[in-house]
Amino acid sequence: STQSTWGASDTMLMVARESGTINMYTLPNIALVSKMVLTCRPFRMALNCTSNRLAVIDISGVVSFYKIGGPETYSTTPKPGDRLNFERKDVWDMQWADDNEELFAMMEKTRMYIFRGLDPEEPVMSSAYLCSFNKLKIKAVLLDEVMSDADHPQKDAILTFETKSLRDTRELLNSVSIQEAYAFIEDNPHPRLWKLLAEASLEKMSFIVAEKAFVKCQDYKGIQFVKKLDLLGDQQKQQAEVATYFKRFDEAEKIYKDIDRKDLAVELRIRLGDWFKVVQLVQEGGGDDVLIMEAWNHIGDYYADRQKWSKGVQYYAQAKNYEKLVEYFYLLEDYQSMERLIDQLPEGSSLLVTLGHQFASVGFSSSSVASFLKAGEVKAAVDACVELNQWDKAIQLAEEHKLPEIPVYLSKYANHLVEKQNICHAVELYTKAGKHTDAAKLLAELARRAGKQQKHLRAKQFYVLAALEIDKQRKKLLDTKGTGKDQQTVLMDAVLQHDTATGHDKTLDNAWSGSEAQHFFMMCQKQLYNAQIDAAMITAMRLMEYDDILDELEVYSLIALTAYYAKNWGACSKAFIRLEALEVKPPEPDDMLGEGKVENVSNPQVDQMMRSLNTNLSKLTNQQNAQAKQAEEEMEGMRRKFQDLAMKIFVRYPPDHVQQTKANCPHCQAAIHEWATQCTSCGQTLFACVVTGRTITTHAYFTCRVCKHRAYDHQLTQARYRNCPLCHTTIQ
Numbered sequence: 001s002t003q004s005t006w007g008a009s010d011t012m013l014m015v016a017r018e019s020g021t022i023n024m025y026t027l028p029n030i031a032l033v034s035k036m037v038l039t040c041r042p043f044r045m046a047l048n049c050t051s052n053r054l055a056v057i058d059i060s061g062v063v064s065f066y067k068i069g070g071p072e073t074y075s076t077t078p079k080p081g082d083r084l085n086f087e088r089k090d091v092w093d094m095q096w097a098d099d100n101e102e103l104f105a106m107m108e109k110t111r112m113y114i115f116r117g118l119d120p121e122e123p124v125m126s127s128a129y130l131c132s133f134n135k136l137k138i139k140a141v142l143l144d145e146v147m148s149d150a151d152h153p154q155k156d157a158i159l160t161f162e163t164k165s166l167r168d169t170r171e172l173l174n175s176v177s178i179q180e181a182y183a184f185i186e187d188n189p190h191p192r193l194w195k196l197l198a199e200a201s202l203e204k205m206s207f208i209v210a211e212k213a214f215v216k217c218q219d220y221k222g223i224q225f226v227k228k229l230d231l232l233g234d235q236q237k238q239q240a241e242v243a244t245y246f247k248r249f250d251e252a253e254k255i256y257k258d259i260d261r262k263d264l265a266v267e268l269r270i271r272l273g274d275w276f277k278v279v280q281l282v283q284e285g286g287g288d289d290v291l292i293m294e295a296w297n298h299i300g301d302y303y304a305d306r307q308k309w310s311k312g313v314q315y316y317a318q319a320k321n322y323e324k325l326v327e328y329f330y331l332l333e334d335y336q337s338m339e340r341l342i343d344q345l346p347e348g349s350s351l352l353v354t355l356g357h358q359f360a361s362v363g364f365s366s367s368s369v370a371s372f373l374k375a376g377e378v379k380a381a382v383d384a385c386v387e388l389n390q391w392d393k394a395i396q397l398a399e400e401h402k403l404p405e406i407p408v409y410l411s412k413y414a415n416h417l418v419e420k421q422n423i424c425h426a427v428e429l430y431t432k433a434g435k436h437t438d439a440a441k442l443l444a445e446l447a448r449r450a451g452k453q454q455k456h457l458r459a460k461q462f463y464v465l466a467a468l469e470i471d472k473q474r475k476k477l478l479d480t481k482g483t484g485k486d487q488q489t490v491l492m493d494a495v496l497q498h499d500t501a502t503g504h505d506k507t508l509d510n511a512w513s514g515s516e517a518q519h520f521f522m523m524c525q526k527q528l529y530n531a532q533i534d535a536a537m538i539t540a541m542r543l544m545e546y547d548d549i550l551d552e553l554e555v556y557s558l559i560a561l562t563a564y565y566a567k568n569w570g571a572c573s574k575a576f577i578r579l580e581a582l583e584v585k586p587p588e589p590d591d592m593l594g595e596g597k598v599e600n601v602s603n604p605q606v607d608q609m610m611r612s613l614n615t616n617l618s619k620l621t622n623q624q625n626a627q628a629k630q631a632e633e634e635m636e637g638m639r640r641k642f643q644d645l646a647m648k649i650f651v652r653y654p655p656d657h658v659q660q661t662k663a664n665c666p667h668c669q670a671a672i673h674e675w676a677t678q679c680t681s682c683g684q685t686l687f688a689c690v691v692t693g694r695t696i697t698t699h700a701y702f703t704c705r706v707c708k709h710r711a712y713d714h715q716l717t718q719a720r721y722r723n724c725p726l727c728h729t730t731i732q
Contacts, residue, residue, distance in 0.1 A: 107126070207229055338367070663676075
């Protein structure tokens with residue numbers, strides 16, 4: 001048959017089946033030790049605390065009790081249970097006491113009965129479900145009310161009932177002497193009653209009876225407490241300790257104050273962990289500075305445990321607990337207070353290292369460095385700068401403290417960024433580290449790439465940035481400190497070093513030439529589209545100065561086009577001559593091609609590797625030759641087209657008819673071209689207007705304070721420029 005119900009105690013498990021058979025198992029090993037047969041179908045079962053009584057409620061609501069024998073009576077053969085002469089009807093719930101094998105409570109209809117043995121007490125009207133029964137108190141719950149609003153249960157649904165003996169004992173203690181109450185409890189013994197008597201005896205300062213009562217209820221701590229009271233000797237101190245025992249702490253504190261023992265009141269509050277009261281008592285004269293510092297620390301801990309860090313740090317600050325302040329200022333993100341801690345902490349403190357790491361984690365490089373330096377951790381300060389990409393500060397620290405690692409790290413990191421094609425980050429890295437020349441090289445490379453992709457505005461921007469970096473480097477060289485010959489020597493070395501770094505790159509040697517080339521190239525296109533033919537031709541003729549930066553095919557094609565529309569056949573003819581003479585630029589040589597083969601190598605693995613390398617180099621050479629041949633064929637076809645177009649133009653318009661655009665040199669008044677960069681008569685350098693592209697021939701011009709380029713004043717005013725047309729610096 002299937003399982004019907006079950007019941008258990010600390011040592012035994014009872015499982016009932018619908019047939020009425022009950023299996024008895026021992027705990028915790030769950031071994032079947034005996035079987036018992038009932039004459040009913042169990043609905044609910046319960047074992048008492050000693051496992052010698054079994055209460056069974058059947059499906060008809062009849063409760064009956066069975067005696068459970070010892071191990072000598074166990075048998076796995078089913079046999080009838082030893083039923084006691086007790087039976088109640090209409091029972092739907094019951095509960096044994098946890099601390100007395102004779103006490104139990106049961107619910108019969110709408111009444112609750114409490115039994116001692118088989119004798120009932122007066123019933124109590126209730127429909128609550130029984131939860132627990134111990135210390136002569138029954139806890140029950142009104143499930144109907146709970147389930148009516150299960151999402152919002154009320155505390156009123158939990159009920160507590162007391163047994164008659166507990167109620168009678170309380171009344172006796174309030175009405176008769178301690179000795180009479182002692183006699184009553186001796187006749188009706190229970191640990192809860194003895195505990196009640198002990199507490200009443202303490203209230204009446206009857207320590208002898210209290211000690212006996214604590215012995216009866218086996219309360220060792222209570223016995224020790226009574227002995228402690230005997231040793232005090234002072235009745236007022238005894239009263240204070242009794243008040244403390246009953247958790248009347250304010251009363252105990254008042255007693256101590258009355259006898260002028262604030263130190264005992266402080267000790268009481270310390271034991272209770274009431275550090276707010278401790279501070280109050282100390283301020284009233286009950287302690288010293290050490291104690292109040294400890295109290296402030298504990299109050300800070302109180303708020304910190306509740307995540308009220310802003311309040312906690314106030315008390316930590318009063319206690320000068322810097323360790324906690326470092327921790328909780330960081331949690332509060334109060335970085336200004338953390339910076340103030342740097343000045344308050346002594347040099348070499350380990351907390352400074354913690355502060356340094358915390359500042360570094362949130363990007364405060366200067367504060368992090370200050371913390372590490374005060375702690376004597378120079379290497380950690382440099383590492384923090386490296387981590388935060390403050391390479392200029394890192395190099396400065398390395399030089400001041402003679403750490404040789406930073407230039408190596410800087411070079412490796414920049415090379416890594418370049419290899420990953422993350423050139424912009426590499427530029428930023430070099431800029432922050434003060435390596436302006438290296439940053440300019442990378443910016444110039446970005447500009448060249450943008451120019452090849454026909455992104456001329458982006459190319460101009462990169463060239464401007466590169467020029468600004470070169471200007472920073474030159475200014476840095478001019479700011480070199482020294483005296484007399486030492487200054488001259490240092491300056492010469494710096495200039496030579498700069499020339500060595502930029503000499504191979506024309507765009508860096510003349511820092512603004514790249515930005516000028518892109519600027520005038522875009523200006524020419526704009527003028528041409530706006531039908532400013534003469535201005536476009538003048539600007540196009542100026543582009544001949546930059547044919548090493550711009551594509552020659554684009555430059556001379558633009559000159560030929562603008563000269564054609566301007567009917568300047570001489571300039572147009574010269575442009576076609578250059579176009580017909582264009583040659584294919586050889587591909588950039590590969591470093592691997594110049595290595596050649598390695599002879600007389602005895603290692604077979606190296607031989608195989610070199611054969612594979614030579615094979616790959618041969619394939620690469622053949623591929624480059626094929627590409628070069630194809631480019632030459634394309635260029636040859638383009639030359640023929642230029643020749644045919646030139647023939648059609650100059651048969652109709654001979655190039656001997658030349659319309660020259662002339663101006664006067666501002667220095668010697670000699671005739672010059674409007675795109676000239678130097679006067680052929682006096683040799684003076686001439687400057688171009690960055691608004692029109694024409695050569696400046698008057699003294700009414702504006703000079704940019706950054707790029708030093710010039711523009712006519714009336715052109716700037718007419719076009720309402722607020723920034724320099726070349727470098728876009730604000731015009732002041």
